[in-house]
Amino acid sequence: MKRGCPVVIGAQESDTALQVLIETAERLDCPTVVYGQDFLAFEENGRMVYQDEDGLMDLPLPRLPGRHQYANAAAAIAAVKAAGFEIGHRAAERAMTHVAWPARMQKLTQGKLVDLAPKGAEIWLDGGHNPGAGIVIAEALAEQEEKNPRPLVLISGMINTKDQTGYFSAFKGLARHVYTVPVSNSDAGVPNDELALRAEEAGLSAEPVSSVASALMLLRDSWDGPAPRILIGGSLYFAGAVLAENGTPPT
Template identity: 35%
Template sequence: MRDFARSDDASVQAQLDRLARLSVPDGRLGLETIRALLERLGNPHRRLPPVFHVAGTNGKGSTCAFLRAMLEAQGYKVHVTTSPHLVRYNERIRVAGDLITDARLADLLAEVLDAGEDLKPSFFEVTVAAAFTEFARVPADACVVEVGLGGRFDATNVLEPDVLAACGIAALGIDHERFLLAPEQGVPELPLARIAFEKAGIAKLGCPLVTLDYPQPAQREIEATAARNGSPLVTRGREWSMSTSTTGLHYADGHGEVSLPLPALPGPHQPENAALAVAMLRHQERVGMTLDALATGICQAQWPARLQRLSPGPLTRDRELWLDGGHNPSAGDSLGRHFAGQRLHLVIGMLDAKDPAAIVKPLRAAIASISVVPVPGHDWHSPEAFGSGVPLAEDVPSALSALPDDGLPVLIAGSLYLAGEVLKLNGELPD
């Protein structure tokens, strides 16, 4: 799947066009290409500030957002690389707190693409190499790095113990089956156990691996991988715990009990992601943290297109409009819990490789109507995939205009690519 990056800056677009021509040969797995590329760039991944490396099926991006906000609340300069971008490719590379500028991005991508042209790297390998190259050059106090896909063979997994402060694994679920469940000898056969095996591949010698609690087959794989890699395992329910009440988030570990505010990010799953970030910060020794910084970060973290209520703008007008890029069963379950007991109109666009039931089924009791929209630049599910009589709208503005003026909220969901288009239309560019 290409990411179809676009830029209004001609010099950046010239490099993004080069990126778009890259492809990964079928069956190529491993870290050899990214390591060769980084070697030509001077191995910048070995000269990073303390790194917090986060994997997971759902919640890893939110966990990264909490980590960044908490570290910045402590007064630290923080590099961040996450994926995918929503509107601009620049969102993938945040340098000491700010999105990389167009002028710097154009030169950086040209440098990396020129260095690795004969290696035939992937879009994501070039992106990771570019991020690490810039992070090694610009002073900062910490790095937050989100795994792109899986963990074991993800390009970010070139990170070595010397630069790592802590690794974390957020919620697990079934997604990207073509890649993460591909047949291979010597790997777990149960799907969720295989997913856990792949995510736990980020564990490194001597670096804490901080996790949630998972079904037993998945938990066993994480424990085995952590032991095999020499990574101290820090698991919810054993080394740390969390609970919520109407008054806040209650966290406890071997260092003591703390009371924190509930996250400002909406959704029943966000306290768990915030607690995972807290646990990662409290079980490492590379950067100092105060309770005040943890509390401030929980309240200030932002993560666009994940249960985001859109601000007044060209799309919203007078409607309550929600946006979520979730596209797998775990994301659907979170949406179902958030909108339980409510009625809403669903505007959905999903890639044709995703299961429509993943989003629609958990929301079934809440849905007053469904409208289908295309996902710009991608192959998407037709209305028939969502039931008989479901209408197709030309685009999101058309879908919204066709809805009755009944005061019900509207949820736009199904794809992060669609979410990026919605943010652009409403004038809410991630910064």
């Protein structure tokens, strides 16, 4: 935060964290709007309703999967307004339907790695790397499971500054198996055999493999059943390397 500059506080899981943010903004004399107090968003009749002191906007649901994206979308709209810009209904609608956020529940539909997966597999990439992110990602995947049931397999790489077991715990009862891989582009990467142990501590079936490509080929060659849903994730470093290897870097 910078003194005197507008602050938009999005949805917070922790009341303590929210209070710290509000008090810091007040100390710096920042004009502040807070999710749930000054603005909010909710689903109604298959649409997203954004509400603030200016009124309501009836919008399409965000293109990004997961109910947590409603609050994220609301914070984005509030931030544009706090910065002094007007945002019309048409612009907000276009934002909801065209938004793209690399490595945040990003669906991979083509690329070198995608070509190695079992036929018909649904592949998601997310760089979330802590227990809170694990919960949000698991909830988004559970929503996908309700709409279109598929066996879920994780391909995970993480760094050693994160709570690996806490992250994996969110997927207990949801993921069928975890392949753990090294994060080659970070010195803090957790060895794949150690990461497999952390996944097992969370109650998941896990095994270490040498790379994402190896995991996908192993799945392809051994899979027998409905086409799986695959989540590749656990680290933004890892997610960036996956996009590069797949030949689909952010644009």
